[in-house]
Every structure is written in structure tokens, then in C-alpha cells.
Amino acid sequence: MSSVQFKFCGLRNLQDVDAAARVGASYGGFVFFEKSPRHLSIEQARPLMLAAPLGLAKVALVVDPTDNDLDHLTSQLPIDILQLHGHESPSRVAQIRTRTGLPIMKAIGISDAEDLKQISDYFLVSDQILIDAKPPKSADLPGGNGLSFDWRLLVGRHWLKPWILAGGLTAENVAQAVALTKAKQVDVSSGIESSVGLKDPTQMQAFAAALTTS
Numbered sequence: 062m063s064s065v066q067f068k069f070c071g072l073r074n075l076q077d078v079d080a081a082a083r084v085g086a087s088y089g090g091f092v093f094f095e096k097s098p099r100h101l102s103i104e105q106a107r108p109l110m111l112a113a114p115l116g117l118a119k120v121a122l123v124v125d126p127t128d129n130d131l132d133h134l135t136s137q138l139p140i141d142i143l144q145l146h147g148h149e150s151p152s153r154v155a156q157i158r159t160r161t162g163l164p165i166m167k168a169i170g171i172s173d174a175e176d177l178k179q180i181s182d183y184f185l186v187s188d189q190i191l192i193d194a195k196p197p198k199s200a201d202l203p204g205g206n207g208l209s210f211d212w213r214l215l216v217g218r219h220w221l222k223p224w225i226l227a228g229g230l231t232a233e234n235v236a237q238a239v240a241l242t243k244a245k246q247v248d249v250s251s252g253i254e255s256s257v258g259l260k261d262p263t264q265m266q267a268f269a270a271a272l273t274t275s
Contacts, residue, residue: 170195194228
């Protein structure tokens with residue numbers, strides 16, 4: 062078993078959930094953002110989340126949710142963690158954490174060292190930080206774009222709370238990314254797909270195996 066935990070994001074069917082659990086994923090990500098090709102309705106997500114076995118934490122990814130969005134989502138689904146992947150301010154993150162009572166995973170987009178400065182503020186109100194590549198200004202999606210950032214920006218960085226490395230990871234590069242950044246957790250979505258939004262069990266297995274041998 063790998064000492065690095067991993068999250069498979071954008072699970073869309075029971076086969077995805079089964080494959081994620083089978084290869085040892087610690088987190089399964091379910092996307093609730095209509096612009097995403099991985100978007101699920103509450104009705105689509107419910108049987109998938111209910112099928113997730115113990116040990117596979119159910120992460121609901123939302124983007125700048127309203128209070129009504131949050132109330133509807135949390136009342137209908139067995140969510141373990143909320144992933145905030147929008148422009149939520151630290152104060153808004155704190156409000157969401159209080160309102161829902163759920164652990165918060167806040168995504169932060171990184172393109173240069175300046176972007177790292179905000180992480181400390183978000184750690185005050187979040188349980189985990191997901192460090193992702195900052196999307197291009199023209200991008201429709203805040204994440205899941207298959208882009209990476211310069212991992213050297215994280216060399217020698219230490220935070221007191223858990224963090225997750227994301228952005229452009231694949232079976233071919235994840236071992237290198239972990240070796241360089243000393244990440245204890247990683248996140249992948251497009252890097253385990255045969256086409257946009259379609260998870261590939263073979264690639265999921267290869268990603269897990271790359272961490273086991275790293």
C-alpha cells in the first residue's frame with residue numbers, strides 16, 4: 062500500500078465508485094457544477110454516494126454555492142467533505158463550515174509564489190487545502206483542466222494542516238510530483254480518463270500502482 066493518499070475526482074457512475082474503492086482511493090469526488098462535463102444532479106449522485114464503501118470519503122465539489130444550494134445538497138446526500146472550488150473568501154468558507162457542520166477542503170489555484178500567500182488565511186477556516194493549477198482566464202472550469210503548475214514552488218513548504226496536490230497529475234508523473242513536493246495526498250481527475258469525463262479503470266489502477274511503487 063502507498064503511504065500517499067489519493068482522491069479520484071469526477072466519479073460519475075457505479076463502476077467509477079467501485080474502481081476507486083478497489084484500488085485504494087481515500088476520497089471519491091462528486092462534481093456539482095453544471096458547466097463541468099463531470100457534473101451530477103443530486104438524483105444521479107445519491108446512489109453513487111450510498112454505494113461508496115467505508116474508507117472512501119465522499120467529497121462534494123461545489124463552486125461558489127449559495128446557502129440554498131448548500132442546504133439542498135447536504136439535506137439530500139450523505140456527504141463527508143465539502144470541496145469549495147470557487148472564489149469563496151476566507152469569511153465565506155467559515156460561514157459554510159459553520160452552516161453545514163462539514164469538514165471543508167478549499168481549492169486554491171496556483172501559478173506563482175505570490176498565490177501561495179493566501180494559503181495560510183484559508184487554513185484558518187478550512188480542514189484541508191487542495192493546491193491546484195490556476196486555470197487560464199478563458200477557462201470555463203476552475204479545475205479538472207489537466208494543467209499542472211511548477212511543483213518547485215512547493216519545495217520546502219510546510220503547513221500544519223493536511224494539503225492535497227492537484228493539477229495535471231497522471232500515472233506517468235505522480236511519483237515525480239510526490240518526490241519533489243513531499244505531498245502526502247494527491248488528487249486526479251482528467252489524468253485517469255480515456256476521454257473528457259469518462260473514467261478509465263485501467264488508468265485508475267495505473268495511477269494507484271505508480272504511488273505504491275514511488
